Amino acid sequence: MRGSLLFTASVSGFIALLLWAGLGYPPEVQMLPLVVGLPTLALTIVLLAGEFHPPVMQWLDSALDDLWGGRQETPDAAVDQSSTSWGPVVRMMSWAIGFFAAVFLLGMFVIPPLFIVAYLVTEARMRLAGAFFASLVASTCLYAGMAFLGVDLWTGSVPEVAPGILGGGIIPPL
Amino acid sequence: MQTALAEAALRVADPAAVLMLFMGTTLGVIFGALPGLGTITALAVVLPFTFGMDPMLAMFMYSGIISSGTFGGSVPAILLNTPGTPPNAATCLDGYPMTRRGEGARALAVSATACFVGSLGGAVILLALLPVVKPVVYAFGPPEFFWLVVFGLVTIAFAAKGNMVKGLVGGGLGILLSLIGYTEMYGVYRYTLDSEYLWDGIPMVPFVVGMLAVSELISYSASGGVTASAAAGATGADWRRQTLQGIRDTFSRPLAVGRATAIGAGIGVIPGVGAGVASFLSYVVAIQGSDKPETFGSGNLEGIIASETANDAKDGGSLLPTVAFGIPGSADMALLLGAFVLHGLQPGPLLLRDHMDLVYALLLGIVISQILTSGLGLMAVPWLARLSTLPSRAIAPFVLVLVFVGMYMLRTSIFDVGLAVAAGMFGYCMRRYGFPLITVVIGFILGPLAEQAFLQSLMISDGRYDIFYTQPIVIVLMILTLATVTLPFVKSLRRWVTEKGTGGS
Amino acid sequence: MHFVKLLAIGLVSGALVLANAPETPAAYPDKPITVIVPFGAGGAYGRLGRKMGADLEKKLGVPVVVKNNPGAGGRKGAVVLFKSKPDGYTIGFVHFVSFQSNEILRGKKASIDYNKFKIILKLTDAKQFVFVNKKSPIKSLADFKKAGRPIKFATTGVGAVTWVEANALGATLGFPVKFVTGYKNLPKAALAVARGDAEAGAGGYVHVRNVLDDLRILAFISDKKDPNLPDIPTTTELGYSQLSVLGVPRIMAAPPGTPDDKLQVIRKAMQEIVDDAAFKEWALKGGFFLNPDGPDATWKVLQANAKIMEGLKPLLKKK
Numbered sequence: 001m002r003g004s005l006l007f008t009a010s011v012s013g014f015i016a017l018l019l020w021a022g023l024g025y026p027p028e029v030q031m032l033p034l035v036v037g038l039p040t041l042a043l044t045i046v047l048l049a050g051e052f053h054p055p056v057m058q059w060l061d062s063a064l065d066d067l068w069g070g071r072q073e074t075p076d077a078a079v080d081q082s083s084t085s086w087g088p089v090v091r092m093m094s095w096a097i098g099f100f101a102a103v104f105l106l107g108m109f110v111i112p113p114l115f116i117v118a119y120l121v122t123e124a125r126m127r128l129a130g131a132f133f134a135s136l137v138a139s140t141c142l143y144a145g146m147a148f149l150g151v152d153l154w155t156g157s158v159p160e161v162a163p164g165i166l167g168g169g170i171i172p173p174l
Numbered sequence: 175m176q177t178a179l180a181e182a183a184l185r186v187a188d189p190a191a192v193l194m195l196f197m198g199t200t201l202g203v204i205f206g207a208l209p210g211l212g213t214i215t216a217l218a219v220v221l222p223f224t225f226g227m228d229p230m231l232a233m234f235m236y237s238g239i240i241s242s243g244t245f246g247g248s249v250p251a252i253l254l255n256t257p258g259t260p261p262n263a264a265t266c267l268d269g270y271p272m273t274r275r276g277e278g279a280r281a282l283a284v285s286a287t288a289c290f291v292g293s294l295g296g297a298v299i300l301l302a303l304l305p306v307v308k309p310v311v312y313a314f315g316p317p318e319f320f321w322l323v324v325f326g327l328v329t330i331a332f333a334a335k336g337n338m339v340k341g342l343v344g345g346g347l348g349i350l351l352s353l354i355g356y357t358e359m360y361g362v363y364r365y366t367l368d369s370e371y372l373w374d375g376i377p378m379v380p381f382v383v384g385m386l387a388v389s390e391l392i393s394y395s396a397s398g399g400v401t402a403s404a405a406a407g408a409t410g411a412d413w414r415r416q417t418l419q420g421i422r423d424t425f426s427r428p429l430a431v432g433r434a435t436a437i438g439a440g441i442g443v444i445p446g447v448g449a450g451v452a453s454f455l456s457y458v459v460a461i462q463g464s465d466k467p468e469t470f471g472s473g474n475l476e477g478i479i480a481s482e483t484a485n486d487a488k489d490g491g492s493l494l495p496t497v498a499f500g501i502p503g504s505a506d507m508a509l510l511l512g513a514f515v516l517h518g519l520q521p522g523p524l525l526l527r528d529h530m531d532l533v534y535a536l537l538l539g540i541v542i543s544q545i546l547t548s549g550l551g552l553m554a555v556p557w558l559a560r561l562s563t564l565p566s567r568a569i570a571p572f573v574l575v576l577v578f579v580g581m582y583m584l585r586t587s588i589f590d591v592g593l594a595v596a597a598g599m600f601g602y603c604m605r606r607y608g609f610p611l612i613t614v615v616i617g618f619i620l621g622p623l624a625e626q627a628f629l630q631s632l633m634i635s636d637g638r639y640d641i642f643y644t645q646p647i648v649i650v651l652m653i654l655t656l657a658t659v660t661l662p663f664v665k666s667l668r669r670w671v672t673e674k675g676t677g678g679s
Numbered sequence: 680m681h682f683v684k685l686l687a688i689g690l691v692s693g694a695l696v697l698a699n700a701p702e703t704p705a706a707y708p709d710k711p712i713t714v715i716v717p718f719g720a721g722g723a724y725g726r727l728g729r730k731m732g733a734d735l736e737k738k739l740g741v742p743v744v745v746k747n748n749p750g751a752g753g754r755k756g757a758v759v760l761f762k763s764k765p766d767g768y769t770i771g772f773v774h775f776v777s778f779q780s781n782e783i784l785r786g787k788k789a790s791i792d793y794n795k796f797k798i799i800l801k802l803t804d805a806k807q808f809v810f811v812n813k814k815s816p817i818k819s820l821a822d823f824k825k826a827g828r829p830i831k832f833a834t835t836g837v838g839a840v841t842w843v844e845a846n847a848l849g850a851t852l853g854f855p856v857k858f859v860t861g862y863k864n865l866p867k868a869a870l871a872v873a874r875g876d877a878e879a880g881a882g883g884y885v886h887v888r889n890v891l892d893d894l895r896i897l898a899f900i901s902d903k904k905d906p907n908l909p910d911i912p913t914t915t916e917l918g919y920s921q922l923s924v925l926g927v928p929r930i931m932a933a934p935p936g937t938p939d940d941k942l943q944v945i946r947k948a949m950q951e952i953v954d955d956a957a958f959k960e961w962a963l964k965g966g967f968f969l970n971p972d973g974p975d976a977t978w979k980v981l982q983a984n985a986k987i988m989e990g991l992k993p994l995l996k997k998k
Contacts, residue, residue, distance in 0.1 A: 040346025361837030
């Protein structure tokens with residue numbers, strides 16, 4: 001409950017920020033942000049109100065559906081998210097962020113094979129030998145494919161260690 | 175003309191041509207299926223190889239890639255809720271619910287068959303329209319574009335059903351995010367915070383892939399288990415039965431297939447409308463034409479037919495202005511145009527006069543490659559569908575590695591990879607709190623097109639708004655769009671009236 | 680493929696080093712050269728880079744790898760080139776015009792000092808025709824002013840080359856200019872004029888080729904004629920030679936600090952390629968307007984271009 005309140009509030013704040021930041025633009029450039037942003041902002045405020053009075057929100061959604069062509073059973077979302085606690089989610093997000101940080105520094109030749117092994121062993125509870133084999137097969141396919149196609153992969157932003165494999169990647173301007 | 179066709183047909187039988195077609199098809203399917211990579215990347219990658227190759231052989235390679243990417247992209251859309259290419263997003267809406275129900279093989283078979291019919295139909299329509307390409311291309315200017323895109327945007331409301339407020343917020347947010355970047359039209363940096371990265375805006379493919387694929391990855395690996403628990407005990411025979419069922423499903427709906435083909439090819443012919451519009455628009459029309467509109471979005475296979483058929487028919491359509499006019503119908507066609515020039519060919523009326531054999535080669539290649547794709551695809555369906563019964567935690571690291579490599583390949587920017595990860599985490603939060611992600615994606619893809627067409631129209635009319643409702647085509651498109659929005663209201667109204675009537679008696 | 684090439688060249692050069700290691704200093708070039716193209720593979724820069732790469736490979740005897748690094752209107756690839764090792768093994772196209780219009784017209788300073796690039800050779804100029812819709816009463820450049828009303832040009836965007844050209848035309852000939860902007864590329868802008876979205880436009884031969892029936896071409900913004908349409912007068916012939924510098928010079932450059940002797944080797948090879956008859960024919964077919972020039976002349980053209988943009992600055996303030 002609190003999470004959804006926080007999230008809706010941040011979305012609402014973000015939209016307000018965009019609207020405010022757009023105030024100085026020429027009218028044509030400002031038009032679509034206003035035309036889309038204002039109603040969206042209003043709807044997020046409705047959502048925020050609904051956070052405090054959930055029945056209002058339910059009534060509104062069903063009323064809107066009734067008004068617009070009849071009700072529909074909500075397609076069940078991918079996996080019922082609310083039943084998962086945040087613990088495993090944060091864990092998975094950390095994997096993704098950590099993987100990105102490692103790739104950013106050390107490149108796409110060194111990190112992915114290690115990542116696959118580490119993930120399979122800790123998360124999918126595979127045995128080390130199996131994980132190692134799976135990683136080897138996948139990496140071989142990947143690098144063979146890339147070499148065949150002549151695609152250069154990111155080598156990492158650390159100073160050049162092995163040309164074309166590890167280090168020396170030029171970070172584009174941000 | 176007949177001799178050109180015969181010449182092209184003769185060349186198809188050449189072993190080298192068959193090899194090229196096969197390579198192109200394989201590459202197209204693989205690139206299409208990998209999230210983020212698509213036809214454009216595949217074409218860009220092979221372009222250097224075809225440099226110096228016999229143009230006819232190169233055409234076979236290109237056509238293999240062009241026609242097979244769509245089916246490739248629908249496979250992860252159906253099995254993992256992760257569109258392989260952005261236009262496959264509409265396929266997720268009904269494909270993934272079918273997989274969750276344990277009908278993954280059936281959904282894949284529908285997609286393979288729909289792609290085949292769409293591709294064939296697109297090629298036929300291309301040939302039929304070849305003589306009238308000029309008036310068709312000339313007829314569509316910015317005001318016509320505007321209404322077409324608005325029609326596509328209506329999908330947001332359909333995708334948001336059952337959760338209207340959050341869905342509309344998602345659509346609005348998608349449009350707002352798409353507006354970030356340098357606006358070439360007015361020379362203004364909008365919300366770029368002085369960042370060179372944001373100059374080009376938030377890149378579409380990493381954003382869409384992050385929102386849909388990475389967020390899905392987070393959600394399924396966090397909760398564990400398998401995608402289709404209902405199909406846990408399914409045997410090979412079960413999957414094969416489903417596959418046959420899927421083929422029958424498609425062929426028993428000639429009306430739906432024909433409609434989607436016409437829409438896809440039609441959108442394709444109009445240069446610059448964008449790949450996303452065809453599948454979304456076809457989806458809306460399918461809902462409108464259905465007698466059970468409420469089942470869309472929860473696993474109605476007509477949704478897959480609408481999206482995939484249109485998606486594939488679009489290729490034939492967009493080839494038309496490209497070869498006949500030298501004006502690319504879509505981004506991948508722009509690359510194909512470059513490939514033509516690379517081979518010393520000048521697309522346009524002269525190409526049709528002097529090199530019709532090459533055009534036929536391209537068309538034949540597309541059709542043959544599609545037969546290859548759909549045929550082999552259908553054979554592979556029973557195995558592919560088993561993916562949905564694998565433990566999701568074992569799939570996650572491989573998908574993540576592919577996403578990373580794919581996002582980097584696209585523009586060789588390591589920050590695109592970071593953006594995909596960030597969009598994935600944001601997308602997960604949206605998912606968790608009940609915002610339909612697909613509305614964000616639709617808004618993001620179509621928002622900028624709508625703005626551009628709107629502002630261009632006003633520049634043409636010197637600021638007068640009557641440009642949006644005075645030309646014949648514009649009026650037709652406007653009425654169609656407004657009717658689509660208001661029809662559900664009318665239905666509700668009628669239901670109320672009858673309910674009241676029965677209540678009173 | 681790059682991989683395989685690297686491996687092969689590694690083995691070969693390794694063998695060479697072993698054979699006669701200490702005496703001779705390594706001749707340049709002795710390993711693969713990378714050419715950075717700051718735009719996508721199918722575009723004009725991409726095609727030119729690809730062809731130049733293939734011909735350089737034959738000429739220099741080492742593999743030449745062409746890499747597309749698109750983004751930010753050509754500036755992303757330029758930054759990567761700027762930061763590459765100045766050892767003569769990384770060269771590339773620099774889209775200087777984008778840096779200039781960005782800095783002068785939009786007031787955005789680039790993160791790199793693009794004036795420090797070492798220019799190898801200007802290969803081609805993308806020069807534009809000025810045209811109007813065939814139904815327009817305007818029959819010559821002079822008619823623009825006689826029309827006595829603002830003329831609407833179709834263009835890709837504010838600050839783009841055709842935008843600069845239309846404004847420069849307006850300022851020189853003395854007529855007000857309006858725009859329909861936002862066309863994805865020049866063929867689409869030409870189509871828009873043919874269709875009647877706007878009255879006038881600018882574009883090269885390849886951009887207008889397919890809609891020629893519905894256009895009237897008034898002039899070629901250049902001092903030399905376009906061999907594809909030799910009947911069209913140039914702006915120099917018409918007495919507006921100050922306009923003739925406008926266009927996009929496609930310039931091959933190297934990172935700052937690249938030794939001059941190495942640049943000279945590449946420059947000589949490129950000059951020979953450009954002078955080759957087969958290359959000339961390829962360029963003509965692909966719509967490239969070959970106009971090779973050394974660094975000094977090229978810098979001069981860029982400065983003249985910048986000056987015209989400076990002159991247009993007030994136009995942007997007014998809006």
